[in-house]
Amino acid sequence: MWTGIIIAVAVLLGLAAVFGALLGFAAERFKVEGNPLVDQIDALLPQTQCGQCGFPGCRPYAEAINNGEAINKCPPGGEATINALADLLDVEPQPLDAEHGAAQAKRVAVIREDECIGCTKCIQACPVDAILGAAKHMHTVIESECTGCDLCVEPCPVDCIDIIVIEPDIRSWTWAPPVVLDKAPNEVPSATDARVIATDSQAETREASLL
Amino acid sequence: MALVQQSSPHAHRARPTSRVMLWVIIAAVPGLLAQTVFFGWGNLINVVWCIALALATEAAILKWRSKPVGFFLKDNTAAVTGLLLGLSLPQFAPWWVSAVAVFSAIVVAKQLYGGLGSNPFNPAMVGYALVLISFPLAMTTNWAAPVGLWQDAPGFGETLSAIASGQQTAVDGWTMATPLDEYKHKVGSHTAAEITIHPTFGNFVARGWEWVNAAFLAGGLVLLALRIISWHIPVGFLGGLVAMSLLFGTNADQYAPLSLHLLAGGTMLGAFFIATDPVSAATSHQGKLIYAVGIGALVYLIRSWGNYPDAVAFSVLLMNFAVPFIDYYTPPRTYGHHKARRGLPTRKQD
Amino acid sequence: MATKTSREIIRDGLWSNNPALVQVLGLCPLLAVTSTVVNALGLGLATLLVLMGSNLAVSLIRNFVNESVRLPAFVMIIASFVTCAELLMQAYTYELYQILGIFIPLIVTNCAILGRADAFASRNPPGLALLDGAMMGLGFLAVLVVLGAMRELIGQGTLFADMHLLLGPVAAEWTLRPFADYPNMLFMMLPPGAFMGLGLLIALKNVIDSRIEEKRKAAQVETVSAGSKRVRVTGSLS
């Protein structure tokens, strides 16, 4: 009986030692560092740099996600970003974490120029250098570069910065998706939904001043 | 006065889904009639029972999912599913076999996936396959013998009570092995001549079955003419079957002859009514051909070497399974492109 | 990782992180051997024992393994437990062992076990690890048995048939036949029935969870305040 056991142990020991050595060799020989995933995650974040996620900027959050942080903490990105991240990381999308703020419409900062005292505080606060101006001179926001992060609002001593929602105009307008009537009647979204322009499924009618 | 606001187009061709489905039902009538003429009342009773049950089940499940019941019932698709089950189940299948089939077709195969349009598998065939493997006894012994071979032919009332009695097997003498079954079990040990002595083969190909198949073929041609189905699927299906048959030889002592493959069992019903189920079939022309040829080949394969004498249900399900994949790789070539873009969009990598 | 309380471990294993219903792991034995209660119970018990043993062992040695051989080491521990279980079953419930076939040795690759070893036992003290193993094992066992009962009942119209294979002659008479004259629904005994049965169980759990969640929501008022976790990325006020 004991010889059997000893043979068994010896064989297994031999195998294990060989395999262990192999793995030890490989661990050393094929060592790699770095992770390209962070870049991919970062590319999906909106780069608003607003810190609402609880991280100082998008990249730190990207790194945190790579280390297992939840993906639902970026309000500016909203659902679209969460879905994109979920897709990339192959996890279930979660609803936006309300503790970090709610998803908002696209916004920009506007400086009320006659009130601006030229203190340059906002310039220092803007993470993307979207504010132009020199000391003691009126400042302006470059609208196309502003991410709407509202970090400049707080530091302004005279509160002359407004964050305004970008209203769609005729040139930025896009079609809304049709409304589908396959829910029970009480679940049908109301036809007065602002995004609904016209649908085939629900002939929405508008008052018209005829002639 | 208010003006209607709507996105284009403002004109629509008037052939709604419900009408399409109605046409499918109408086109199946010749086949049903032929079945009734050649195999008695069984199919008719089954069809009525299955349709009623299908509608009731669909209504119940829609209610449970809090969907508008009337709106969806009116599309007639549940009726088509019930109809096709009724047409394909054995004539003397006990009522509960049909019920299980209808229930699994409507609930499991259709509504669990979101109802009309979303089901990846053909509901009727799911129901059929499920009862076939669940109740092999009831599903293999209840085929009616063709009219003329009945000893003591059952009338409508007797058929109805046989079905309603719920017995797993019908009265001996009313039933008979189907030609495919018979051939399958004797081929190899018997010669073709010996096999076809059996009365189920009749004088031509397969007594009764040949006419039923012809009737379904006729109905299918109507659907083709109405452009409710496109030619790719029936042609692919039958083409695949014929090609396999020619490939493996026409020696009737070894393999069932082509005529039997084409005119017995559910071949025509399958080719024109079942494989063509638009929801679970492939999308593009090329995809449809691949899908249908696959079904035809599998039918031959399983009929010749597998355990199941008629393989339409399994073949259809197997190819349904491949459909999403086929669809990814057979998009049509779009105007202005050199070749079709196959597969998935590659993720943008920067 | 914050250590979990035993309460959480119990709840996790049995319900909220159930290996079969939530993690959807260990599916092969789960589906393959659940055609009857007795098979399910047999494999479930074996898995439970192995899980407890391996969790305990891994937790004990958790500070001594080096990274490159971690996985093989864990796997070896599990494999040794499994082999012991296999040998014991062969010795004491031979018929059952034959029915369960290769799924006994395949406990080794039950992802749930290695998963627990790696995710929990290797980071927690032995006591908790043992508890976790027990709870995960019980959760798995429970699903196995429920699925087994469901399939046995629908598939062949019996419950607790052939229990003597596991529990000895006393159990030979335990078979229940709730329906007289039941036409066996073979589908349930075959692979498709296994998949669908589990699908049904998972859906059932979802339904229950959402009910509980609704109740909880109704009882609880919203306390998070939007945006409370913001961090400044630039500048500061002074």
Next chain:
Amino acid sequence: MTQLWNFGGGVHPPENKSQSNSRPIRPAGLPAKLILPLQQHIGEPARCIVEPGQKVLKGEVIAQVGNGMGVPVHAPTSGIVERISLEPVPHPSGMSDTCVVLIPDGEERWCELVPQPEYRKLERDQVLALIRQAGIVGLGGAGFPTNIKLRPSVDRKVDTLILNGAECEPYITADDMTMREKADQVMAGLRIMAWLLRPARVVIGIEENKPEAIAALRQAAEGSKTEIAVIPTIYPSGGEKQLIQILTGQEVPSGGIPADIGVMCQNIGTAVAVADAILQGKPLISRVMTATGEALAEPGNFEVLVGTPTSHLLTCAGVDKQRMSRLVLGGPMMGYTLPNTDIPLIKPSNCVIAASASELPAPAPEQPCIRCGQCAEACPMELLPQQLFWHAKATEFEKAEHLNLFDCIECGACSYVCPSSIPLVQYYRFAKGEIRLQRAEQQKSDRARVRFEARQQRLDREQQEKDQRRKDRALAAAKAQEQKTADAQTRAQDGTVTDERAGKSALVEQALARKKAKTAAASAERTEPSTQLSEEAAPSETFAPENADKTPAAETAPSVEELEQQLTQAQAKLEKMQSMLEDARSGQAPNVDKLERAVDKNIERVRRAQRAIDDAQQQAVPANRNAEPALSRSND
């Protein structure tokens, strides 16, 4: 006989053309006012060059080309500019855009016109400039500036010029009637375009359901090399890409334009407009439009001034308001509904359908797609409409794009045949819009990332430099200190022992003074003294979030602390403002009043913050969170 090819797909909707093509083209006359949108074309809006109250002549330019691609807008009649304002314009969104509103004076006084019947003697570029000055855009659909289209880039030679007389949409007969009645003008315009492009082949494609137009054009084209190709009646044979395929067998590459394969396609109406512009010098101020539909007593074609309100045209055609349930601008396949009849008709508008409820009934509600493939059969672009639909509906835009969503020409053939009456085209439009938005956002966020990283680098660099400077200075100071200590020591050694203590305190005092001076000097580098603190704190804070927020404890921490922090911040702000104000006052700076206002505001803010703290302290600890919104409101 011209060789014809087929294109895939296509549908045969009922034509409904006889209602409007049985009457000759009638003038629609002068409406009470004309509304002229500044943008009636693809490109940038034109720049308005008139003022309210200004009198303008017929044909006078009232808006010049803006800074992008575009064409001018002309006054369609003489009159007075009433206002320049946002008015609803013909657009699927039903939104408003800037328009010039013109009140006609009824005199119809033309400005001076310069006909160029001898255009062949001019440079090509001159002729193109005339076309542009005449405000001509494509009248067949998109409204693309014709002069740009007629000047293909050097590497693309146009071999085939196609005149699109297909008019495949039901109801519309504007081109049909134009061809019948103005065949000579059509040919004249075609000749001008042919002269500009020098194509090897000139074809006019006309659907076979317009025999009169075919006859008229055949007659007018007698003797020229122009081919009159009679093409089968199938929608959308008039689509540029389809027509090109029918007439040449070639396909316009995806994402490209017809010029890429040496083809150009122009509309009948465009040809007439070109002829008028060159031969008579008339700008594009009116066009032929079809007014049809069951709600009209006398449907037909009208010569309509650009900017005419729809109501005017409808009145001309004898509208029965009660019967009208839907007003479509364009054809029933591609047109869009108008919300009211005030909306003006513009250059690319070719048809108004005042439909009764039975004529264009509301479709059944959308049902699920049954993948029947009818749509794919109908699609002239050979797309997979149902797949596009599934992806668009599921907002899987990447996949929709992969299946060539952007090749869809929105012809509506798929929706037309769909048995489940799915508004497919709307889904595609939605998806296209979203994709464009996403692209724009992606671009913007990429830019933001670059800017953010650049800023971080800059800050780091500055910080390093500053650190370096400080180190240098510290080093220097230390050296000096050493020197001093050494000096002091030597002095102490030299001096009396009683002096030692005094010497030491003197040293300390000196050091303090130096430090003060240094701080002052450093802050002088910046605009204001206290900035330095924040500046120096910034980098460390940038990556170390306020620890109170990071630790779990912060979640439960009483918000009184936060409030206090807010208060100190507000106080700090206030102090700073006050000091700035004093500075400004002493310096007689111009922004004194601004600063006064700011100081007042900050005093108020401090008070509010104080109040909020008091409130918060009174309440129980859990309630503190609720105080927070009040505070953030106080920031307004």
Next chain:
Amino acid sequence: MATMAQSISRSAIGLGLFAVITGGTIALTQAVTKERIAEQAARAEAAALFEIIPESAHSNDMLNDTISLPDAAVLNSGEAPSAWVARQQSDLVGFIIPVTATDGYSGDINLLVGITPSGELLGVRVTGHHETPGLGDRIETRKSDWVYQFNGHSLANTPGKQWNVKKNGGEFDQFTGATITPRAVVKAVHKTLVYVRKHQAEIRQSLGLPVERGNRKQRNAVASHFSEPEH
């Protein structure tokens, strides 16, 4: 390179250590349970045999009392099949032959056929098959009593034509819906009986019986063929 060597040795030793512990555990368990397992396996194997010839009906160690059969290809039961012999004291009770029916509905059906020395069936059992559950599986005793009807039949009391299912004009019941499976079993059993009659002489010889009844010399069983079945 030092790290490499270190890494190698560390891993090797670490894994080796585990190997010793785990290997030891397994080997120990195996050593402890070995005998019981062998016994269990043997008993399981024997269960079917004992159903045909119960333990009360014989006294020898039937499992180890086997004879090899001549020319057994007809039985399709493996390369060198051997039959188990049951004896009560010195009387020969019967022997059990493993047989395979190849023409089942799907795949082979493995049978054990027990025969008395006089060629009468002691019993038939199915040990393995792939027939359709619910249809063909009624050849199992767990599912139906069908196989018991063979008991007592012999070539003598059942003429050749009767060795078929009733449907084909034979003696034996088929079951509803499945004729192929029972026919295959009946055929195989019949074939076995025919085989035994044909090879009577050899079998008697290897049983240690005189070709002419009389010589009852005991012979040691040929036990070596029996091997533990793979699981």
Next chain:
Amino acid sequence: MTEYLLILVSTILVNNFVLVQFLGLCPFMGVSGKLETAMGMSLATTFVLTLSSVCSYLAYTYLLEPLNLAFLKTITFILVIAVVVQFTEMVVRKTSPLLYRVLGIFLPLITTNCAVLGVALLNLNRNNNFVESLLYGFGAALGFSLVLIFFAAMRERIAVSDVPVAFRGAAIGMVTAGLMALAFLGFTGLVSV
């Protein structure tokens, strides 16, 4: 030759590892959310499964059997598999980042894929020789890949359907797998092995 072909047909279709034999289900359910990943997983599994089938065969035939250590087979096989997997992962990671992106992340999952150990054990049960072991492993992997890829494509479609909430995710996946298994029952009897 036909014999080998039959092994392939049998393992790919008739006795499909996933749908009929219940092996490798965890990755089958877990990595089938996206077609792209499913393809990566298939490649990785095919490689490992074939390799470890052969390696285990060799280890058993030339080590365990001669030494009469059959009872060590489970632990030996799993050790072989773990090492093959881990070694492959390390090598791929280092040498081909591209390949690693496609397969790398799936490799660790394969250790706990029952199919891999299952193949090793079934090779013994079936007394497969070397070539048969190779083919058996390869066929099993092909069968696994086939259903995994089809299943992934199907799940992408299901993901956009209006599935009742309780069934979203794993539950409907199970039902679908069940229906697929139902379809695969059609192959029974095709090859009697």
